[in-house]
Amino acid sequence: MFEKLDEPRLDPIISLMSAYREDLRAEKMDLGIGVYRNDEGITPVMSAVKKAEQELMDNQLSKGYVGLAGDEAFNQSMIDLLLGGTAAEMRASALQTPGASGALRLLGELMYQANPKTTIWVSNPSYVNHQPVMEAAGLKVAFYPYFDPVSKQLDTEGMMSCVEKLGPDDVLLLHGCCHNPTGVDIELSHWQMIAEMSQKQGFLPFVDIAYQGFGDGLEADRAGLKILADNVDELLVATSCSKNFGLYRERTGAAVLVGKTKSEAVKARGLMFEIARATYTMPPDHGAAVVTKILSQPELKTLWEAELNQMLARIKDLRTGLVEAFNQATGDNRFDYFGRHRGMFSMTGLSAAQANALREDHGIYIVGDGRVNVAGLQKDQIDYLVKCFLAIGA
Ligand SMILES: Cc1ncc(COP(=O)(O)O)c(C=O)c1O
Incomplete structure (x- = not known):
C-alpha cells in the first residue's frame, strides 16, 4: 500500500x-x-498558567473523560471573553476544540452539512491553513482582495466590492484582529458595513480570532467581532488560547456558534459533537482546565x-x-x-x-x-x- x-x-x-x-x-x-x-x-509559560497548573496538580482528583463538549465552564468563559455584553451573548453556544484549528475544521464541516453549495471566502493572503482545512471539510474556497502590497494597508475597495457580491451560499471568513500574515486589520466602520451587508445579502460571517489581546488589548481586539455580534442574526467564531495564554502545545480553543435563537445554536453544537466523535471524539482537557481556572479566579x-x-x-x-x-x-x-x-x-x-x-x-x-x-x-x-x-x- x-x-x-x-x-x-x-x-x-x-x-x-x-x-x-x-x-x-x-x-x-x-x-x-x-x-x-x-x-x-x-x-x-505565563505565571498565571504555572499557578493554575499547580492548583490542578494539587487538587485534580480524576483524569476520567470530560465529555464531547469538553469543559462547559471553559465553553462559557470563551463566550464571555468574546461575546460578553453583546446582543449575541444569550444566543451563543460553544464547544471546546483542539485549538482554533479544531474549531475551524468542525465549523467547516458543519457549514458543509448545512449547505454543500457553500463557498467560503478567505482573505488574500490568509493563514496558510485556512484553505486546506476548508477544502478538507468539503467547501469551495474563494479569495477576496485584502492586502495592498504597495501601501502595505488594506485594499478596502477591492475587499468591499467583493463582499458586496456575496449571497446566501457564501460564508465570509474574517480575522478578528492581528491579521495573519499581514498585520493589517479591518477598520470598525468596515465591520459595521459588513454586518449590514450580511443582514441584507444573506451571507454568513465567520470570525477567526486567534490573537485576542495581541493587537490593542483584550477589549479593543474584539471590537469588530462585537459589531457583528450586535448586528447579525447568525455568526460563527473560531478562537484560540494558544497565543494569549501561551498554551500552544496544549491545543486549546473553541468553536462558538450564534444562532437566530439559542436553541438553533445548541442544535448546531449537537451536530458538531457527531463530527468530533467521527474524528478525535473529545478535546484534550489540560489547557482548557488551566484557562477555566485563570478566568474564574479574580487574582489569577x-x-x-x-x-x-x-x-x-x-x-x-x-x-x-x-x-x-x-x-x-x-x-x-x-x-x-x-x-x-x-x-x-x-x-x-x-x-x-x-x-x-x-x-x-x-x-x-x-x-x-x-x-x-x-x-x-x-x-x-x-x-x-x-x-x-x-x-x-x-
Ligand atoms: C489566524 C489563525 N487561526 C487559527 C490558528 C490556529 O491556532 P491553534 O494553535 O489554536 O490551532 C492560527 C495559528 O497560527 C492562526 O494564525
Whole structure:
C-alpha cells in the first residue's frame, strides 16, 4: 500500500524551523514560526498558567473523560471573553476544540452539512491553513482582495466590492484582529458595513480570532467581532488560547456558534459533537482546565491580563523600534507600516528571492511570502535586521 502513496508536501514554515536549528551562525534570527518570544528569546509559560497548573496538580482528583463538549465552564468563559455584553451573548453556544484549528475544521464541516453549495471566502493572503482545512471539510474556497502590497494597508475597495457580491451560499471568513500574515486589520466602520451587508445579502460571517489581546488589548481586539455580534442574526467564531495564554502545545480553543435563537445554536453544537466523535471524539482537557481556572479566579485573571499586556507592550515597543531604526537608516518613512500593523506579524512585501537572500546571506529566517514575526525579534537585533533588509534591497 505505502508504495502507492505520493510524497508528502513539506510545510514551508516547519521546514524553515529545521533549517534554522541547523544554522550555526551566531547572529541567526528566527522570524518565521508564529510564536511569541520574550526578551530572552523564549516562548514563556505565563505565571498565571504555572499557578493554575499547580492548583490542578494539587487538587485534580480524576483524569476520567470530560465529555464531547469538553469543559462547559471553559465553553462559557470563551463566550464571555468574546461575546460578553453583546446582543449575541444569550444566543451563543460553544464547544471546546483542539485549538482554533479544531474549531475551524468542525465549523467547516458543519457549514458543509448545512449547505454543500457553500463557498467560503478567505482573505488574500490568509493563514496558510485556512484553505486546506476548508477544502478538507468539503467547501469551495474563494479569495477576496485584502492586502495592498504597495501601501502595505488594506485594499478596502477591492475587499468591499467583493463582499458586496456575496449571497446566501457564501460564508465570509474574517480575522478578528492581528491579521495573519499581514498585520493589517479591518477598520470598525468596515465591520459595521459588513454586518449590514450580511443582514441584507444573506451571507454568513465567520470570525477567526486567534490573537485576542495581541493587537490593542483584550477589549479593543474584539471590537469588530462585537459589531457583528450586535448586528447579525447568525455568526460563527473560531478562537484560540494558544497565543494569549501561551498554551500552544496544549491545543486549546473553541468553536462558538450564534444562532437566530439559542436553541438553533445548541442544535448546531449537537451536530458538531457527531463530527468530533467521527474524528478525535473529545478535546484534550489540560489547557482548557488551566484557562477555566485563570478566568474564574479574580487574582489569577488579573495576573494573566497583566502578563498579556506586557507581551502586547513588548510587541508595540519592537514595532516602534523598527520604525525609528528604519527612519534613521533610510531618511524616509517607507517602513512606517511596521508601526501601523497589529499583532505579531507584518507583511513586508519582500519577494521570495529577497527572503532567500536574508536567510542565505544574513541568517535571518522569514517566511517566503515576506511575512515577518515581529514578536520573535529581540530589541538588540533591530539594527542588524535593518542593515540586512537594506542590503537585500528592501
Ligand atoms: C489566524 C489563525 N487561526 C487559527 C490558528 C490556529 O491556532 P491553534 O494553535 O489554536 O490551532 C492560527 C495559528 O497560527 C492562526 O494564525
